[in-house]
Amino acid sequence: MRAAPFLYFNGDCESALQFYQACGLGKIVELRRIEGTPLAERDGPAWNQKVLFSRFEGPGLRLCASDGADSEPMKGCAIFLEADDAGTAEKLFDALSAGGRITVAFKKQFWGDHYGNFTDKFGVQWAVGSAVKASE
Incomplete structure (x- = not known):
């Protein structure tokens, strides 16, 4: 078994994943649209090109995401990214956070660790850190 966060964007999923890709987190490896599914009739033509399901992967990271027209807003949890060094963590x-x-x-x-947290422009909460090494 493995766990992966499943993020719901209520219309901005593809833009969010493209942003995460541009930030260097990884890439979109799967993206299925609502068009051609039973949800297309329910949600109407404006949602046809929205994301039904997607998978985003990068080194040590796997996210699933959807536009989820009926989803609850994201709250109460943050994705924690740990980098090997403070410089890499700060760049992320x-x-x-832009x-x-x-x-x-x-x-x-x-x-002692380098750490910060924020809510990104899509409403996802993140924490980024770099632990102090034993020699520091």
């Missing part, structure tokens, strides 16, 4: 933080709302600025925290 800066790229992914246009979003930063909750904790990325910096060396009182417990």
Whole structure:
């Protein structure tokens, strides 16, 4: 068994996944549209090209996502990305948080790790960190 976050975007799924791809998180490996499914009739023609199901993968990361017309807004959970070094973590933080709302600025925290968190421009909560190595 494995677990992967399943994100619901209520219309912005493809844009969000393209943004994550541009940030260097990985790539879209599967994308199925609503058109041609029973949901096409229910949701109407405006939703035909929206995403029914997608899979996004990168090194150490797998996300599933959909436009989910009837989905609840994302809340109560953050995707935590851990990088091997603070420089890489900071670049990810800066790229992914662009246009979003930063909750904790990325910096060396009182417990020693570099860490920050934010909600991106699509409403997904993220935490980015880099643990202190034993030699530091």
